[in-house]
Amino acid sequence: MPTGRTIVTQPPNGTFRLLGLGSWPEARRIGEILRAETVGGLLLLGATVLALTWANSPWKDAYQDLSAVRAGPAGLHLDLSLAAWAADGLLAIFFFVAGLELKREFVAGDLRDLRRAALPVTAAMGGMIFPALFYVAVTATGDGGGLRGWAVPTATDIAFALAVLGVISTHLPGALRIFLLTLAVVDDLLAIMIIAIFYTSGLHPLPLLGALLVIAVFGALVQRGISRWWLLLPLAAVAWALVHASGVHATVAGVLLAFTVPVRGRVDLAGRLEHRWRPISAGFAVPIFAFFAAGVTISGSGGLGATATLAAVVGLVLGKPIGITVSAWLVQRFTRARLAEGLSWWDVFGLGLLGGIGFTVSLLISELAFGSGSELDNQTKIGVLAGSLIAAMLATVLLRIRNRHYRLICEAEEADSDADGIPDVYQRPAN
CATH class of the missing domain: 1.10.287 (Helix Hairpins)
Incomplete structure (x- = not known):
């Protein structure tokens, strides 16, 4: 029976709200993606712990030998090590899925509204520029040997970030989760552009x-x-x-292929391909890459005192949240938009800390910048691991402090007095 309400498919007229609710179909679709990414994040975490444990155990030589095993047709110059296959081949699947998601967001998602796109795009750019500046500032105080890795702290690992959210069980509102996912997808595009141009x-x-x-x-x-x-x-x-x-870098092929896939039309091919390949990316490709990339031998790498290590930590822990928050504030400052009711800039800073969990792409850029297994690569990877851990811990503290407030917002979002399966907050009285 008619309820006298219509599903919100775009923001209502009036003052635009940053981090406000989008449409219900988009929120539902994003929710399904977030659940899949959370599971992938837990697998990623497990692969990382296994790699670190093995690489620092008495059997570390076996780990190095496994990473160096070569496979593939030599005549086509594809006789690569297993570690290289993981970085060049499996991550192409990851970037293919990210490319599909990015195109879908801007062609058929809520981000086709330029006002909504402005915030995550600007925040992602700020979350790239500020960490790079922080990294360069720290390396400039040393011998400058790690300067080539300036892009290492610019990436956000959405799977790891969502795994942290799953572990701390916070009631982060849907709008904030969508913002985090969208920011990370745009972040991935910027990262692949950096890889293509500078590496x-x-x-x-x-x-x-x-x-x-x-x-x-x-x-x-x-x-x-x-x-x-x-x-x-x-x-x-x-x-x-x-x-x-x-x-x-071969991962660029994944993004270029994704951008050719149609999003609109009688058959949603982008949606079908994304549904088919996302579990492979999150559940297999990324964890396997992490297993081969995160196995750093900590002893003898200079520890946290190495300049490259410290630069990565500062870039992720300080550069990311400051860059994201400042950029979001600038969007608010130079437009008529305001933060959604009930949210504060502490919430944006908390998301910025989650953005400081830069793992998968950060490890990849480190290998491209310094060469896999080199001293600077090991030092930078230690910085990525330490910085991501510190950022995750700080985000956990801040988001748990705000969790009671988030619970109230989520209760309002999930209310469904009409029993039609659509939360009332995504509906408005019909004209």
């Missing part, structure tokens, strides 16, 4: 041109609604191999 060595034009042609064929097929795996998967693999051969 590409020896660009080879012909393989790159070949990759773009294959990606164009892939795009033409998916635009026609063709989704046969036996056709698309080989094309994606060829595109990945050509990007790898071009000198551009």
Whole structure:
């Protein structure tokens, strides 16, 4: 029976609220993604603990030997170590899913509204610039050897951040969770742009041109609604191999392929592919990469006193939350927007601390900057692990302090007096 209410599909007219509720369909979809990412974060945490334990045990040589095992066709220059396959191959799946999510957000999600897009995009940019500046400032006080790793603290690991939320069991409102996810997705795009521009060595034009042609064929097929795996998967693999051969980091292929997939239309191919590949990314690709990347031997790496280590810690723990909070405040300052009712800037700072959990992409950038297994790579990775842990602990304290307040907001969001399965807060009286 009619309830006299309509589902909110866009923000109501009037003063725009930062971190306010979006539409119910989008909130429901994001909720499903967040649950999947939380499980992936726990697997990621387990893989990290296993790698650190093994790499610092009496059997550490076996761990190093396993990472160095080579596999793949040598004639195609793809005889890579297992660690390289994890970084170059499996993370391409991660970035493919991130690319699908980003395109969906801006084409069919709430972020097609430029007012809503301004906050996470600006916050992500601030969350990239400030950590980089903090990192450079710290390395400048040393010998400058770690300067090439300036981009290490710029990334946010959404899976790890959501795993922290799951462990501390906070009632973080849906709007804040959506903001955190969207910020991290934009963060991933900025990170892949940094990798493509600043960490590409020896660009080879012909393989790159070949990759773009294959990606164009892939795009033409998916635009026609063709989704046969036996056709698309080989094309994606060829595109990945050509990007790898071009000198551009192979994970860029994942994002480029994702951007060709249509979001709108009779068949939601982007949604179907995202639903199919997200569990593989969160449950397999990212944890396996973490297992090979996080196995740092702590003894003999200089400890937390090394300049590169300290720079990564400062960038994540201070640069991230300050950059995100300041950028969000600037959006509020130079527009007519206001924070949603019941929220404060402490909540934004708490999300900024969660943004300081920069793990997966940070470890990848460290390897690209310094070379896997080098002294600077080990020092920087220790900084990433320590900084992420400190940021997680500080976020836990702040969000737990605010948890009683969050509970009241969530109770209002989840109220459903009409028993129609749609929270009343996402409805408004029909005209």
